[in-house]
């Protein structure tokens with residue numbers, strides 16, 4: 001195989017962008033498109049790609065090696081499993097699933113089919129600024145991490161956005177709100193940087209700012225097995241919003257905000273100073289450094305697609321294996337579960353319990 005023949009399932013906002021990338025990258029071709037709406041395919045009528053309006057027919061007939069799934073959330077796992085059944089490689093949009101139970105089926109499929117490449121569109125992992133944060137944590141430059149805060153309230157959305165698709169912001173159609181639609185990237189980065197929390201306590205609100213039935217504001221406290229704590233705040237209702245990640249470590253503090261990464265480096269590790277200093281309220285001297293990193297690439301989705309095709313063609317490691325998608329998803333599920341139960345929840349969460357709660361929300365939904 002010289003180039004990977006890619007089929008796109010779901011040719012809406014993201015699927016169109018993926019089709020643009022698949023048709024212009026050097027290591028793949030845009031071989032087929034499938035959308036339930038014929039009108040969504042119109043733009044591609046001269047592309048030479050095959051067209052389908054029925055996923056079943058697509059899977060039976062399309063001449064593809066790989067699919068990119070860019071449909072609404074609930075269909076991600078069924079479509080991915082259908083592809084796997086037919087020996088087709090899969091790149092699935094975020095979130096990999098709506099709930100942990102579904103993601104478990106995806107993880108199982110990935111384990112049972114190591115011959116297939118299964119990737120997820122966690123494109124923020126390719127942003128050099130986030131790569132640098134991971135490097136500073138993993139290299140021990142920050143020392144033991146004590147605490148972090150992530151305020152991500154610049155996901156502002158209008159009512160018109162929520163009204164733009166009938167599946168949006170409903171339990172039945174989308175399966176969640178800001179945690180499931182806007183924040184999967186941050187939740188993925190969170191687990192990529194800090195691992196999995198052991199306990200989550202949440203206060204969130206359904207439809208606080210919009211006429212929607214899912215959450216549009218979240219405040220969560222996370223506790224980790226090594227004693228680190230965190231606060232996570234997300235909203236689609238306020239503007240101007242904030243996107244600030246603050247990480248406190250033994251060796252100092254790292255702040256990522258407004259596209260800048262600043263390291264306030266302690267000359268003396270904080271525990272040493274705390275224990276040995278003769279001062280009562282003194283603090284260690286600090287060096288302040290702006291950490292350099294490369295520019296954000298023009299299309300971070302393109303990098304994931306290129307990496308997906310290279311993994312198929314040359315076996316290069318995936319930037320974001322699909323099986324890893326269960327981790328950020330579980331953190332988001334835990335946040336919602338904590339709110340629904342009105343108490344802290346421990347991780348790993350019981351995926352059957354989460355499923356029962358979600359089914360109840362769907363049953364009570366008016367949509």
Ligand SMILES: NC(=O)c1ccc[n+]([C@@H]2O[C@H](COP(=O)([O-])OP(=O)(O)OC[C@H]3O[C@@H](n4cnc5c(N)ncnc54)[C@H](O)[C@@H]3O)[C@@H](O)[C@H]2O)c1
Nearest residue numbers: 010011012013014015034035036037040070071093094121
């Ligand atoms: N990675 C990112 O940065 C990013 C950004 C935005 C959206 N997304 C994700 O992309 C996915 C799609 O979002 P969108 O904004 O493009 O939605 P959209 O509503 O614009 O497009 C979805 C398309 O899928 C089609 N569709 C629905 N069910 C289908 C099925 N079973 N088979 C084939 N086609 C089907 C719809 O007709 C529609 O055209 C979601 O998972 C979303 O969270 C990811």
